[in-house]
Amino acid sequence: MASDHTRSAILTAAERLYADRGFSDVTLRDIVAEAGVNLAAVNYHFGSKDELIAELFVTRSIATNRERLRELKAAEEQGGGRAPIEVILHALVGPTLRGCLGPENQRSTAARFMIRASIESVPPIRRIKNREIDHLRKFAGAMRRALPERSDVDIYWGLNFALAMAHHTIRESERLTKLSEGKCDLDDVEDVISRVVSVATMALTAGKAEAKAARVAAR
Amino acid sequence: MASDHTRSAILTAAERLYADRGFSDVTLRDIVAEAGVNLAAVNYHFGSKDELIAELFVTRSIATNRERLRELKAAEEQGGGRAPIEVILHALVGPTLRGCLGPENQRSTAARFMIRASIESVPPIRRIKNREIDHLRKFAGAMRRALPERSDVDIYWGLNFALAMAHHTIRESERLTKLSEGKCDLDDVEDVISRVVSVATMALTAGKAEAKAARVAAR
DNA sequence: GATAGTTTCATACAACTGTTTGAATTGCAA
DNA sequence: TTGCAATTCAAACAGTTGTATGAAACTATC
Numbered sequence: 001m002a003s004d005h006t007r008s009a010i011l012t013a014a015e016r017l018y019a020d021r022g023f024s025d026v027t028l029r030d031i032v033a034e035a036g037v038n039l040a041a042v043n044y045h046f047g048s049k050d051e052l053i054a055e056l057f058v059t060r061s062i063a064t065n066r067e068r069l070r071e072l073k074a075a076e077e078q079g080g081g082r083a084p085i086e087v088i089l090h091a092l093v094g095p096t097l098r099g100c101l102g103p104e105n106q107r108s109t110a111a112r113f114m115i116r117a118s119i120e121s122v123p124p125i126r127r128i129k130n131r132e133i134d135h136l137r138k139f140a141g142a143m144r145r146a147l148p149e150r151s152d153v154d155i156y157w158g159l160n161f162a163l164a165m166a167h168h169t170i171r172e173s174e175r176l177t178k179l180s181e182g183k184c185d186l187d188d189v190e191d192v193i194s195r196v197v198s199v200a201t202m203a204l205t206a207g208k209a210e211a212k213a214a215r216v217a218a219r
Numbered sequence: 220m221a222s223d224h225t226r227s228a229i230l231t232a233a234e235r236l237y238a239d240r241g242f243s244d245v246t247l248r249d250i251v252a253e254a255g256v257n258l259a260a261v262n263y264h265f266g267s268k269d270e271l272i273a274e275l276f277v278t279r280s281i282a283t284n285r286e287r288l289r290e291l292k293a294a295e296e297q298g299g300g301r302a303p304i305e306v307i308l309h310a311l312v313g314p315t316l317r318g319c320l321g322p323e324n325q326r327s328t329a330a331r332f333m334i335r336a337s338i339e340s341v342p343p344i345r346r347i348k349n350r351e352i353d354h355l356r357k358f359a360g361a362m363r364r365a366l367p368e369r370s371d372v373d374i375y376w377g378l379n380f381a382l383a384m385a386h387h388t389i390r391e392s393e394r395l396t397k398l399s400e401g402k403c404d405l406d407d408v409e410d411v412i413s414r415v416v417s418v419a420t421m422a423l424t425a426g427k428a429e430a431k432a433a434r435v436a437a438r
Numbered sequence: 439g440a441t442a443g444t445t446t447c448a449t450a451c452a453a454c455t456g457t458t459t460g461a462a463t464t465g466c467a468a
Numbered sequence: 469t470t471g472c473a474a475t476t477c478a479a480a481c482a483g484t485t486g487t488a489t490g491a492a493a494c495t496a497t498c
Contacts, residue, residue, distance in 0.1 A: 028456065038475095043458075044475075048456075049456060136398055137398070140398070156399035157403060160384075160388060161387075161415075163387065164383045164386075164387030165379075168379070168384075176375065176379050179356070179378075180375035196380075199421070199422040202425060206421060247485080248484090248485085256446085257445095258449095259449095259489090261487095263446080268486060
């Protein structure tokens with residue numbers, strides 16, 4: 001396998017360019033120019049452009065998922081197989097938000113890349129995201145154990161809304177800053193996380209009757 | 220302006236193809252073939268491909284926004300200038316969700332197009348969405364009037380989370396169906412709307428102290 | 439029915455895309 | 469050093485894309 005030099009130079013350059021300019025207007029020629037390697041090297045080392053993008057995204061999302069499961073497992077072990085719902089939700093959205101938000105000037109290439117991936121959603125990335133379901137099922141399971149009196153439907157909706165708030169906040173962070181004229185501080189990641197967690201927790205723990213009543217009233 | 224025949228044939232064909240196959244793999248040649256018109260007609264009538272896409276999206280989002288404001292205005296007039304927060308949120312997310320969800324087999328081309336636009340987010344559409352801020356400010360204003368004791372920051376976060384839940388549910392409706400093994404019924408649009416509204420309402424009305432405490436505890 | 443303005447058409451353009459090829463070079467093992 | 473595989477390279481390939489052109493067809497007005 002020799003030195004890996006070319007391979008990793010491509011990965012680094014590609015991640016940086018995609019992060020800065022988005023997937024749609026970065027070509028292989030841009031990437032190899034930035035990496036200082038030959039055009040054919042991409043197909044030689046990765047097979048195709050899509051496989052290069054997939055490798056970039058898989059690497060980063062494996063890291064996030066591992067961190068999620070680490071937090072979840074730690075919490076469940078400490079609670080004897082059952083963790084509080086807030087902690088489960090924290091494990092679900094914390095790593096994602098920490099990986100993408102934070103002070104802009106010190107945001108890593110990886111973070112900016114993941115934001116792009118979240119916004120643009122090109123085919124190879126979409127394919128990978130579709131395989132994420134098994135991973136989410138683990139969280140659904142933990143949530144069910146934490147709230148055994150809750151129906152499956154409510155659990156899934158709670159999970160869906162927690163992810164919704166996290167991902168949308170990442171995708172639209174610029175717009176939220178502009179809309180709120182800077183009043184919403186997206187650099188304070190821990191505050192964002194706790195906001196998402198607390199709303200998702202309320203969604204999942206609000207008395208069944210009263211939640212149902214609120215829904216009916218809203219109709 | 221003659222008969223408009225060609226122009227509207229292009230619009231119809233384009234919306235249908237984009238809805239079915241997404242923006243990234245539909246070309247102008249596909250569109251003109253479907254419309255039964257000449258290739259040059261697109262540039263003649265719309266100027267460019269991007270302007271065609273923009274016109275499609277603007278038409279649909281104007282309709283949604285008008286519906287939103289209609290509901291909002293009706294509610295505020297009935298309440299003497301101040302509407303209940305649930306009703307405001309209902310006006311905010313109702314039209315969007317109604318426009319995109321519902322029984323798949325009877326989903327309109329327009330609905331499928333808007334789902335695509337929500338998933339793929341191509342440049343001309345992104346540009347238009349960025350101009351939506353003024354529209355959202357009207358809702359922020361109404362929410363502030365409904366909850367005068369609430370801080371601006373909390374209002375904006377609530378608005379952000381409401382949109383998050385609505386848009387994410389649209390974007391990821393397939394995944395939610397698969398994850399929940401069909402238990403979450405996305406065809407019952409009014410139920411989805413009331414779920415989103417009730418969670419967003421809780422997020423905005425939970426006692427300040429207790430919400431803050433929950434956030435701190437979650438850290 | 440001639441004329442002016444609009445619309446349609448076939449066709450070409452020019453540029454860019456990811457991928458392939460086959461030869462040159464390199465690095466390592468025998 | 470020789471031989472062999474892995475890697476790099478310049479170049480070309482094959483296809484697609486959105487757009488422009490200029491002539492032809494149409495339409496309505498006088």
